[in-house]
Amino acid sequence: MSAWLDSLTGWLTTHPEWLGLAIFLIACVECLAILGIIVPGTVLMFAIAAMAGSGALGLGQTLLLGYAGGLLGDAISYALGRHFHQGIRRLPILRHHPEWLVGAEVYFQRYGIVSLLVGRYIGPLRPMLPMIAGMLDMPLPRFAAVSLLAAAGWAVVYLLPGWTAGAALRLPLPEGFWSEAGALAAGLALVLGLIVHTSLRRRRWATPLAAGLCLASLGALLLGWSHLHELDQGLLALIQEHRHAGLDRTMVLITRLGDFETQLYAGLLLGLLLLIVRQWRAALFAGMTLLGTALANGGLKLLFARGRPEVLLEPLHSYSLPSGHSSAAFAFFLTLGILAGRGQTPRMRLTWLLLACLPATTIALSRVYLGVHWPTDIVAGALLAGSLCALSLALVQRRTPLERLDARTWWLVLPLCLALLGGIAIHALPEALAMYRYR
Incomplete structure (x- = not known):
């Protein structure tokens, strides 16, 4: 072979x-x-x-x-x-x-x-x-x-990593880029591998372990982000080199899906719909995940006060670490993925989480494409959302597993939430296009 x-x-x-x-x-x-x-x-x-x-x-x-x-x-x-x-x-x-x-x-x-x-x-x-x-x-x-x-989605998942690796090998990247990339990739692979392994083995402590591993990884990243400067610079340069005018409008539309206002309304709608169908514990889990992620993200931004890349003509004034769009998107879609996987086999639950990560990853990457976040910002946002999602699930499931949502509930929740996300993003698109003007 x-x-x-x-x-x-x-x-x-x-x-x-x-x-x-x-x-x-x-x-x-x-x-x-x-x-x-x-x-x-x-x-x-x-x-x-x-x-x-x-x-x-x-x-x-x-x-x-x-x-x-x-x-x-x-x-x-x-x-x-x-x-x-x-x-x-x-x-x-x-x-x-x-x-x-x-x-x-x-x-x-x-x-x-x-x-x-x-x-x-x-x-x-x-x-x-x-x-x-x-x-x-x-x-x-x-x-x-x-x-x-x-x-x-399949084409993106199976082709994007290879294409990115090939593009990175071609560019004159900063010295130290590959060692930093290798360290970050190895750490994330270890965390994901342990989470997948314990989940497939049906360990009772799989969810608390996932929360602990994500929190530990987030802590390491927050303490060491200043040592990943070459990685951030290299990846940002790689993505900016392949920007295309025809793709800019699409990326602005995608990034609007992760805006605070959009995610706030989507989260409120999700919680309200779960309460209407009397899924009390599911609503509690969603509320803890979304609210906890938003509060933690705001606090960490103020604590680390990291500046944004200088790509836009009028840089955004808020701090960049962790990415609020990344954490909000991962919190929302991981919540949907976990609820979708309730009552199914471990492999199916993990597959639902993989599917949930696809739109969240797309929103997170749009921030790097638009030049308003460093790559480590969006990784930190994803780890923050993952840790709080797992922690909320572990607390809600202390005594009994979270019940499965029936098909009628999903036909109510999913279309309405997705329609709200899309509607708000499209409505605010003209304003967003004016905001993301490049140097």
Whole structure:
């Protein structure tokens, strides 16, 4: 496998004009029924994305090609299931590995549309679920709508890290950048690994441990942020170099989702809706998480008084550490992710948290893109929200686990909260565009 990968990357290095097609085809294969399980597409996608980030392709082109390839893989898989129906079970490779089909079928029948969104991030399920959807006659318009949404988040998660690594290797970054990046990445990986491990093992102390680990990591970051100057400068320069005028408006709209006013109204609406449906403990958990994060963020900003990057023509006057947008977004979406995972298996709960982190991470990254926060600011904001979210959950669950919200509650809560977030952000967009003017 290693020799084959080296041969492929070596050939693409000498023939960069084929790199775009390679990204498209590898993304397609990764989402293609059966082949997506056999071919190590995740490794390939990282390697190819890193080559694209080294200067061959822009970030937008890379993500668009991966997105299109993933959609094609979904469409082919769905068409195979729709054409063969139950006859798909007689394929030789599925006769030897019936567990591939059975596992995906049970998952789809249990979770329906949600399985196509969540299962996108579970390796063995990703290529099989679209075929199962076709085999069980899921309506094409419904499948297409879900696939368009799921493939977008998947392309970002699987291609952005590789592209960023390739772009970072190409730039003349400050001395000490890689040692600082390695230390921060290793620390975060250790924390996430311990949280995932204890959660999968169903340890009773998994949630308090997660709170403690996030708080310890936050403390270390707050005490040591001055020693990560080269990392902050390098990442900010990397992102600013790839700014695009066509993307500015989108990023301003995204960043509005994390504004204090937007998050305040969204939090109040979430709490009110949970009280209306008499989910008292869920409302208490949400209130403790959101209010605690907001108060702690304000206090830490005043305590550390860190200045913002000098990118805007009219710099914002408040302090930057931790990022209020990052902490508010992670607190809100992690709350939704935890509530969505109640009553499910540990793997499903972790998958819901992964999905919840996607919009929060997008909002946090928009702050670095707009030049109003350092990268360590948004990491600190995420750790702050994670620690208070886990701490609130541990306190609410001291005696009994938090109950699961029924489907009717979710059909009330989720659309209204998302509509409110979007409505406020769009309404305030003209004012925000005037605010974020660059030097």
